[in-house]
Amino acid sequence: MNKVLVIVVLLVCFSAFGFSQSKIELGLTAEGSWFMPSATTSYIQPNRNGFGAGIGISVTKGIFRRLSTDLGLIYRYKEMQQSYKIYPAIGSGYGYPSSLITEGWDKFPLHYIVIPLHLQLLLSKRFFIRGGIESTWLTNYEIVNEKPEFNWTIGFGSTKHKLSWSVNYIRGFKDQGFGNKTLAADNHYKGSIYRNNMLQLSLLYPLWQKK
Numbered sequence: 001m002n003k004v005l006v007i008v009v010l011l012v013c014f015s016a017f018g019f020s021q022s023k024i025e026l027g028l029t030a031e032g033s034w035f036m037p038s039a040t041t042s043y044i045q046p047n048r049n050g051f052g053a054g055i056g057i058s059v060t061k062g063i064f065r066r067l068s069t070d071l072g073l074i075y076r077y078k079e080m081q082q083s084y085k086i087y088p089a090i091g092s093g094y095g096y097p098s099s100l101i102t103e104g105w106d107k108f109p110l111h112y113i114v115i116p117l118h119l120q121l122l123l124s125k126r127f128f129i130r131g132g133i134e135s136t137w138l139t140n141y142e143i144v145n146e147k148p149e150f151n152w153t154i155g156f157g158s159t160k161h162k163l164s165w166s167v168n169y170i171r172g173f174k175d176q177g178f179g180n181k182t183l184a185a186d187n188h189y190k191g192s193i194y195r196n197n198m199l200q201l202s203l204l205y206p207l208w209q210k211k
Contacts, residue, residue, distance in 0.1 A: 037194035052078035066122040172196030
């Protein structure tokens with residue numbers, strides 16, 4: 001069902017780019033986010049929230065009077081931390097003194113290439129609402145189970161003096177898992193399974209326009 005939804009949105013947006021006679025606008029986009037990874041029922045190690053940032057370009061095209069679509073190409077960085085415990089090799093770990101248990105927090109830098117697609121509806125001269133999907137590729141881990149990973153997004157924003165801002169909520173359609181094949185220095189594998197969950201502030205400034 002998720003793949004069908006993604007295909008439908010892609011067809012709508014690409015059709016709008018192909019057949020609309022409205023103006024086209026190329027812009028520079030930047031984003032900051034608060035990343036709140038949700039633990040899954042099968043993998044419930046505690047996570048710590050982290051910050052994210054990104055920069056890229058976006059092409060916006062009008063469809064009707066108040067409706068437009070945009071397609072982007074963005075580099076995104078996110079950071080998360082996850083707790084771990086390493087028990088002695090023999091037994092389940094219960095009943096061992098704490099001196100034999102190694103624990104700490106893994107730090108995961110996450111580097112993405114993101115292709116976002118949005119539909120945007122202008123409610124007034126400056127205020128708008130928007131929603132869409134993102135295709136994201138996690139690039140810096142040896143094992144990634146969702147390639148690409150799909151997110152849905154919804155938000156609102158405003159435009160003033162050419163600069164547009166929007167506040168968006170971004171949520172993954174499915175759980176994402178990643179990790180490295182090699183052991184860390186303290187003899188454990190570094191990896192995680194989580195559901196993407198983000199609150200984002202996005203800025204867009206036009207660089208070029210064709211009517």
